[in-house]
Every structure is written in C-alpha cells, then in structure tokens.
Amino acid sequence: MLENFDPIIPEEYQGCKYLVLGNLVPTIQKSVIERLKNRPKLIVMDTMNFWMEMMMPQLKETLKLVDVLSINDEEARQLSEEYSLVKAAKKIMGMGPKFVIIKKGEHGALLFHQNEVFFAPNLPLEDVFDPTGSGDTFAGGFIGYLAATDDISFDNMKSDLIHGSALASFAVEKFGTERMIGLTAEEVLEQIQQFGDLVKFDIHLENTL
Amino acid sequence: MLENFDPIIPEEYQGCKYLVLGNLVPTIQKSVIERLKNRPKLIVMDTMNFWMEMMMPQLKETLKLVDVLSINDEEARQLSEEYSLVKAAKKIMGMGPKFVIIKKGEHGALLFHQNEVFFAPNLPLEDVFDPTGSGDTFAGGFIGYLAATDDISFDNMKSDLIHGSALASFAVEKFGTERMIGLTAEEVLEQIQQFGDLVKFDIHLENTL
Known part of the structure; x- marks a missing residue:
C-alpha cells in the first residue's frame, strides 16, 4: 500500500536547500518535510486531482508548509473552486504557497506571486x-x-x-x-x-x- | 439571399491602402478586391469553418489574392489538414497569404511569416x-x-x-x-x-x- 510507504531521508539529504515533493500521497509529502532537520530554503510541491478528490483536508495541511505549488489549470480550478485562473491562484496563495505555477499544457504556464503574474x-x-x-x-x-x-x-x-x-x-x-x-x-x-x-x-x- | 448580395464600393473608398475583408461569402470577398481600381497595400481576410465546408474551392480562389489570413486554430487545422499549427501555417502560406494569424481564444494568438513566428x-x-x-x-x-x-x-x-x-x-x-x-x-x-x-x-x- 502506497499509504503505508514510510520514506526514510538518507543522512546525506539532510540540509538540502531545495526540495521538490513529487506528486504523491499528501501525508507522505508532509512527513518528508517534517523529517528534514532544517527547513529547506524553498519547497516546491506537485499534486493532482486524485488527491483533491481523495484527501483534500490532508492536502490542504501539506499546502500550508510549501512555498511553490505546481499544478495544471483544471487542478487549480478544482482546488480553488474558481474558474478564472487569476482568482484561482490568489485563493491558492491564501492556502500557503507564496508562488503558484499553473501549467496549461501546450498553451504554456503561468507563474503567480503576490499581485504579479508571468507567462511562459x-x-x-x-x-x-x-x-x-x-x-x-x-x-x-x-x-x-x-x-x-x-x-x-x-x-x-x-x-x-x-x-x-x-x-x-x-x-x-x-x-x-x-x-x-x-x-x-x-x-x-x-x-x-x-x-x-x-x-x-x-x-x-x-x-x- | 446573402449569396446575391452585390457590394457597391463607394467612390470615396477607392484608393484605400488597407482592406479588411470581414467573414463573409468568399466570392463576395473576391468581388470586393476586384472592384477596387488599385490594389490596396495590404489585404487582410477573415473567414470561418462554415465557408470551408460549403465553398472550399471558392475560398481558396480568394485566398490567392490576400496578404494576411486571420483564423482560429481549429479553422487552420481544417483548412490545411494539418494538426500542428506550425505545419498548418506553412501550408496556408503556400495558398497565397504571406502572413497567417492563428487565434487561440483565451490562449492568445500566433503570427506566422516565412520561417518566423510571434506569439501574442x-x-x-x-x-x-x-x-x-x-x-x-x-x-x-x-x-x-x-x-x-x-x-x-x-x-x-x-x-x-x-x-x-x-x-x-x-x-x-x-x-x-x-x-x-x-x-x-x-x-x-x-x-x-x-x-x-x-x-x-x-x-x-x-x-x-
């Protein structure tokens, strides 16, 4: 069971400056953050619609701990319950992340921070x-x-x-x-x-x- | 009947430098070009899927006479029978227009010319x-x-x-x-x-x- 996966952080990974949490069970993502003795300079998190449907409360707990959330446009709408991606990003930034990356597939990606937006x-x-x-x-x-x-x-x-x-x-x-x-x-x-x-x-x- | 609409060019419109042909019957668009005594410096044409389905041969005749074609992504694919918008634009430029604007709705617009591309x-x-x-x-x-x-x-x-x-x-x-x-x-x-x-x-x- 994926839910029982218990990640051990190798000693040489302690002290990492940049942490990317791949798309995985939100509680496991959280435990990885908690098992690092020092908080990384920047924590990036990926997630998906499946976790929003199955574990939204736990997902929101983990969200509080990260700096950058990277999701696609549909997931941003699902997480925020807003259709406008500008409104969605603002709402998500209220949940914890200081930066939100919204990927639009072949149409590029948006990066939001405070009241600013960048389009790649x-x-x-x-x-x-x-x-x-x-x-x-x-x-x-x-x-x-x-x-x-x-x-x-x-x-x-x-x-x-x-x-x-x-x-x-x-x-x-x-x-x-x-x-x-x-x-x-x-x-x-x-x-x-x-x-x-x-x-x-x-x-x-x-x-x- | 729209097909019988016979546009008269007012004398004061003769000598116009820039002509935009709105989305209309391709044969009428063509007759407007032919009724201008001097060819405008630039002719822009808009069209849509309806004319591709109903009057493709006539549409292609008109296309030969214009400089800029402005259509959306689905129309570009339909006209060119290419999925890739890069390939679609190249094929359309082979039909007459020197510039192709492909509108992608909320995702912006692409402008193609020769081997160059710009994204708005x-x-x-x-x-x-x-x-x-x-x-x-x-x-x-x-x-x-x-x-x-x-x-x-x-x-x-x-x-x-x-x-x-x-x-x-x-x-x-x-x-x-x-x-x-x-x-x-x-x-x-x-x-x-x-x-x-x-x-x-x-x-x-x-x-x-």
Whole structure:
C-alpha cells in the first residue's frame, strides 16, 4: 500500500536547500518535510486531482508548509473552486504557497506571486513525437536552474520557468529520455533564445495614440 | 439571399491602402478586391469553418489574392489538414497569404511569416464579463495600429497584434461596446505595458550551463 510507504531521508539529504515533493500521497509529502532537520530554503510541491478528490483536508495541511505549488489549470480550478485562473491562484496563495505555477499544457504556464503574474509560452513545434515525461522535465529544468542560481526571487523564477519549458520542448522530440541524453548547453541556450524571440515586440506609441 | 448580395464600393473608398475583408461569402470577398481600381497595400481576410465546408474551392480562389489570413486554430487545422499549427501555417502560406494569424481564444494568438513566428499572449483576467465582439475588436485594433503606423513589416505586425489583443482585453470587461466608449489612450498604453511585463524575462546563463 502506497499509504503505508514510510520514506526514510538518507543522512546525506539532510540540509538540502531545495526540495521538490513529487506528486504523491499528501501525508507522505508532509512527513518528508517534517523529517528534514532544517527547513529547506524553498519547497516546491506537485499534486493532482486524485488527491483533491481523495484527501483534500490532508492536502490542504501539506499546502500550508510549501512555498511553490505546481499544478495544471483544471487542478487549480478544482482546488480553488474558481474558474478564472487569476482568482484561482490568489485563493491558492491564501492556502500557503507564496508562488503558484499553473501549467496549461501546450498553451504554456503561468507563474503567480503576490499581485504579479508571468507567462511562459510554449514554443510552437512542428512535430510532437512523445509528450510523456515533459512535465517532469519541466519540473527538473525549473528547480535545476533555480538551485544553480540560488536565487528565489520572482524575477529569477521567471527565468527558471523558461528553462523548464525549454528543456520540456526537447523532451517531446523523441521517445523517453532519448533526446535529453545528448543535449548540449549550446542547444539549450539557442532554445531559450527562441523563447525570447517568440514574444519580443517593440512599443512605438508616440505617433499613434 | 446573402449569396446575391452585390457590394457597391463607394467612390470615396477607392484608393484605400488597407482592406479588411470581414467573414463573409468568399466570392463576395473576391468581388470586393476586384472592384477596387488599385490594389490596396495590404489585404487582410477573415473567414470561418462554415465557408470551408460549403465553398472550399471558392475560398481558396480568394485566398490567392490576400496578404494576411486571420483564423482560429481549429479553422487552420481544417483548412490545411494539418494538426500542428506550425505545419498548418506553412501550408496556408503556400495558398497565397504571406502572413497567417492563428487565434487561440483565451490562449492568445500566433503570427506566422516565412520561417518566423510571434506569439501574442492574452492577459490573464480576473473576470471575463462578455466575450462577444472581442474578435472584431482584436481585428480593429490590429488594422487600426497597422494603418496608423503604415508599416507592413513582420516586426511592426507584432506590435499590431499586441494592440489588437490589448483592445480585446478591454472589450470583454463589459457588455457590447460599453467599455470601449470611454477608453483613453493612457489606459491602452498601460495595458500594452502589461503585455510586455507578462512575458519579460532575463537570461543570465554564464554561470549555470
């Protein structure tokens, strides 16, 4: 039984600065936090609709302890009982997390913090070969860049999100981890540049309004 | 019968630089182009799935004469018989238009030109009161800014798209044209600034890859 899984934290994991709680039983996620002797600098949590249906009270207890919640748009609506994602994010931030990431699948992801919002688009791709694992790749790219820069500001988190999206856009090109294995830093850089180009526009308003 | 509608171009409309063909019978759209003594600098065309089902051959004839096609994602797939919007846009550009705008509703809009792509997001809104007319407001904002700047480059068209999106984001706030009537240039400017802020991120990669 998954519910009886009793995670032991290896001694060398004590003192970790960044903790990502994968999508698992909320009570187990909570026990992991409690078994760390020092609170990490940042705790990111993933969850899903199944836990909202089965263990909402326990899920809400765990939510109180985390800094970043990462869920998809439907889950955000279910958790908050709000249709507008702006309202949903505000309500969820009232439950504990200071940052909320709402993933919209092929339509990109939103990052909310206080009264601010950032949107990370997805690159329009000619072919999507296999989307399996793109969510985990996104999460890995996000926390990897965050840990490497050791900066938990909202502005830096925007870049983290773009890094996660860039890596995920590679993951879908081939089966499994195939595309990721030979990936070079140059390729990642080029992809991130493409995200920048995708949304870049100039504002010249003097003569027109 | 709509099919028998025979549009007369008023003399003062002759010589127009920018022509937007609203969503109507493709043969009528074509006859409007043919009745202009001088070809406009830019012809924008809107259409919909209904005409694809009823009059695809005529629609394709009209398509050959226009510069910009503006449709939604499902229509782009139907017209091109491609699921990937990147492939769809390429195929449609092969049919005549040099620019293709693909509207994704609340998820924003893509602008394609040759091998380039630009993405205009939608502002995440707390409340959407009435979406009626937001598509037409978008089109009006787009062509209005384009005509005001008199610049049909891809780069300027990006800004046009953002202007259209900004105006549409106001249109949904109230019924009908209510919100648009008192709208000031300052409000529009602020909204455009918000579009910029929504997608702005910094790339600091030196130490991380």
